Amino acid sequence: MTTSTSPETAPLVPSFGEAESGRKLAIICSKGNLDMAYPGLILANAALGEGMETHLFFTFWGFDMINKKTMGDLKFTMLGNTATHMPQGLGGLPGMTAMATHQMKKSIADLGVPEVPEFLQQIVDSGGHLWACRMSADMQHLEKDDLYDEVEAIISASEFIEKTDGAQLLFI
Amino acid sequence: MPTTTISGHEIHVDDEGFMTVYDEWDETLGAALAAQIGIEMTDEHWKAIRFLRSDFPAQGETATLRRVSTVGGIPTKQLFTMFPQKPAKKMAYVAGLPKPRGCV
Numbered sequence: 001m002t003t004s005t006s007p008e009t010a011p012l013v014p015s016f017g018e019a020e021s022g023r024k025l026a027i028i029c030s031k032g033n034l035d036m037a038y039p040g041l042i043l044a045n046a047a048l049g050e051g052m053e054t055h056l057f058f059t060f061w062g063f064d065m066i067n068k069k070t071m072g073d074l075k076f077t078m079l080g081n082t083a084t085h086m087p088q089g090l091g092g093l094p095g096m097t098a099m100a101t102h103q104m105k106k107s108i109a110d111l112g113v114p115e116v117p118e119f120l121q122q123i124v125d126s127g128g129h130l131w132a133c134r135m136s137a138d139m140q141h142l143e144k145d146d147l148y149d150e151v152e153a154i155i156s157a158s159e160f161i162e163k164t165d166g167a168q169l170l171f172i
Numbered sequence: 173m174p175t176t177t178i179s180g181h182e183i184h185v186d187d188e189g190f191m192t193v194y195d196e197w198d199e200t201l202g203a204a205l206a207a208q209i210g211i212e213m214t215d216e217h218w219k220a221i222r223f224l225r226s227d228f229p230a231q232g233e234t235a236t237l238r239r240v241s242t243v244g245g246i247p248t249k250q251l252f253t254m255f256p257q258k259p260a261k262k263m264a265y266v267a268g269l270p271k272p273r274g275c276v
Binding site for chain 1: 174176177178185189208237238260261262275
């Protein structure tokens with residue numbers, strides 16, 4: 001904005017950035033725990049809302065987020081997670097993982113945040129791209145049909161790096 | 173608080189230009205705000221904006237994209253088509269509301 005123009009001739013209008021800023025985000029999702037699935041999904045959703053081209057690459061345990069058999073049933077465990085500030089021994093008791101998972105799912109739902117499959121759909125509807133890792137698919141003997149329908153393809157790590165040329169990258 | 177004039181309406185805005193007084197808005201002004209950011213309003217655009225306007229007083233904050241789609245009933249894809257690139261912020265601007273502060 002120039003300093004010499006009066007408010008009448010130059011109304012204050014927010015800048016929504018360039019139509020094609022070229023800003024790009026690549027997120028590598030490598031974890032299959034419920035609590036580690038959300039950071040990538042939330043950041044992808046936020047980036048898309050800011051008009052960024054966004055790609056998610058699911059690898060190793062992150063495959064659980066797009067495997068039709070597991071994606072709706074990710075779990076949260078207290079074991080090995082000192083951030084729950086509970087005695088670690090408690091986490092090993094029968095039923096504790098189920099209870100912790102239930103509690104976490106409820107807290108997430110209470111905030112109006114969707115479960116993993118629905119969240120992935122929202123990301124795709126917002127223009128996000130989902131890719132599955134070739135090596136993880138081979139290790140787990142999974143084919144494209146075993147994966148969430150909106151996954152675009154099973155690709156190699158180098159193909160993902162090619163696709164995300166110039167992107168900012170997050171490894172989760 | 174700064175003021176600015178859009179199509180002859182003098183309005184209170186924040187530093188970025190988002191309106192700060194709910195009752196200063198009407199649909200004529202909404203159309204003028206939309207024009208400022210290159211959006212031509214259709215019935216479908218108004219459906220989203222009217223949802224935001226009616227949702228705000230009860231919730232005390234601007235609906236997020238997810239809320240507009242799940243509660244307002246307008247699919248996410250369509251919101252990105254109607255308000256390209258940054259739909260949540262653009263809708264808030266046209267509706268004369270603050271930017272949404274929810275994460276999802």
